[in-house]
Amino acid sequence: MKQFILIIVLISFFDMFSQLPIMSPFAKSLGASPAFIGLIVGMYSFSNMFGNILAGYWIDKQGGKKVLLFGFPLTAAILLLYTIVTTPGQLMAVRFFHGLFSGFLVPAAFTVLANRETESKQGKSMAISGVAVGISAIIGPAFGGIVASKYNVEWVFIIIACAMLLIAGCSAFILPNRSVTLSSKVESSFYTLFSILKTPVLAFSFIGAFSLMFAQGVLAYMLPLQVESLNYGTHFSGMLLSTFGITAILIFGLPTNRIFDKYPHHHTMVLGMTIIGFALILLSNAASLPYLFICMILYGAGFAFLFPSISAMLVEQTDEETRGKAFGLFYAFFSLGVVAGSSLTGILSVSFSTGFIIAACLLFANSIWIFIYFKRKAALHEGME
Template sequence: MDKLHIFLVMFFISLIMSVQSPIFTPYAAMVGASGVLIGIMLSVSQLANLTGNLIAGPLVDRFGKRIFITLPLLVSGILFIAHGVVGDSVSLLALRAMNGFSLAFLIPAAMALLSGYAKNSVQQGKNMAINGILGTIASIVAPVIGGQLGVSIGYANTYFVIGSGLILTSIYTMKFINERQIVMMKRNSKTVLSLWDVLTTPGLQVVFLTGFAVMYIHGVLIYEIPYLTVEKGLSTAVTGQLFSYFGIGTFISLSLLFINRFDPVKRLILGLFGMCISLFALFNSLLSLSILVFLIGVFFGIMMPAMATALTDVVSSEGHGRAFGVMSAVYSLGMIFSTFFTGIIRSFISPYFIAFLIGMVVLTLIGYSKLQSPSPTKSY
């Protein structure tokens, strides 16, 4: 029952947070932000998130997970409400930075708490996949809701709805989320790792490299798709639908639970290769945008549970907070680079092409790493 509450909270978080995805860029443009400044806003938010992730990991392991789920939700809800009353782009930039820092504590704590409810690597993968399925359902529905809310009640009022939803979710966690972990993973030769060990462990470096590439690609989509609203005068409802295509693709691949029986590193390689090929087709206009966004979502869904499983295959439960904190920081780093460079380069080179190059470079590095260490991590 405790695990059910965690799944529900993660679902609510994904649902509420994804509502803003189609409205932030046009809202920022409305309050006077240029294309470059919008990229900086997204980057600063992720930079604050990265800083918080590195701080969060050791604190989560030391003081427990529950408080770092409840408190960030409450603070973030207040900050999102403040988004709705912002009067200029500088204030919006400051709010984005503060919100990014507050949310940095949330995901490592929630993932570390969820990871305690598994007996082995396969069950761990299924838990992460189920969590991914719920999050993906939210990501399918929420952008459409966000786009429609932006049209019907306006951007500012939509942020009031987002903030209120997060505050209600925080109240829910106070009542139903418990610190106790009912199941412990079986351990073989795993040891508790320090933060430095997490950063330098070869088995984790592959995960972190892949996570960076995936989030760079994801960041390009998050920037480019809503910018169609500004650039081509499309409705936010249309950009919301494009995000939903991504979510549908992710949902389909996450629903194939048998995939979790395969080596997570091989799943990472397959998923990243698929994302790169889709990007290649995207910047060459080989297929429609909706189909390619859907395919990128499919490969994204293959990779996300694999990254979490590969991490927990190496790190003991006592170090999950640190490990998930570093992984979240790497995700933030990928988003920082992608949103910042996309805002700068999009006027003279396709951001999709740069994302393709980065994905292929990381894929090459992972292949080289596998050749140097031929024994793969087993997931079963």
């Protein structure tokens, strides 16, 4: 059962990662201007935020299984629309609905996974789920690029759509039917999105998600430019990103994942943010290929500490009646971080060195703020005793 849920997580992220290397050329082939290409690429993340939030409400009312059984076939249908678009405007519309409906999948998958684990094992569970995310991040872009170049870009969408339909069919029989009983707290709308955002630990989880993906957005935008400026082949950009992913997967999947249940999640969260910040500072001055690979190994280690920590913090601060909305918000902040990171550095027209420093400063500032909060909370608790 758990392995099947991890396959669901992998397919949900694989959909997004597989289109990274093909969407810009696809939009260009339809006659889109450079500015419109940027809008087309960013539209997925923009509408994905709304899909995440809508999914949160639906998950808490109907359960994650029903959302997955609806989301996978609908997303598959939208994927097939890519094969018939002929204008940039049509592609923009398809990207909007693709982001919106695929936004149902990840919060539902993680909610189903979280509801199957005991509280004491949430850190390890989220770390193992990170393996699925990391694998999709490594093989997704390669799959999209290879299939599009050897066959046709339409086949990327067709194959993923078929995989989603297959997963939806299997989910109907494999995933358990979980009845969701709404308490008076939910019926009175006490747990609204605003009240979730006001919960300090949940807010820090969302801040961690935003910070992580802000850095990821900057990295995806700036690293290829840095590699190009150093006169290395473009394939090294993919190798460097794979290095960060492989490092994270090793930490997620090896016995090292036990640390996520051994130490407080806010400790590993702050550690992860700090490590990523240092990796970005080092990247801003990197001038050789070996140095770049070392930086990406360090970045991958920081990612591996941060992602399970913020996910486990969210799970521990919610119950089955509110977890869907919380995960919806969580992945909305993921999407917002990617959009903000890549867009801000693009609008400011900064160099890759400055872009990395901006992202590092955000991570350092948030990690210091979170560290001070929990330090004061611990001191207050000791004083009361």
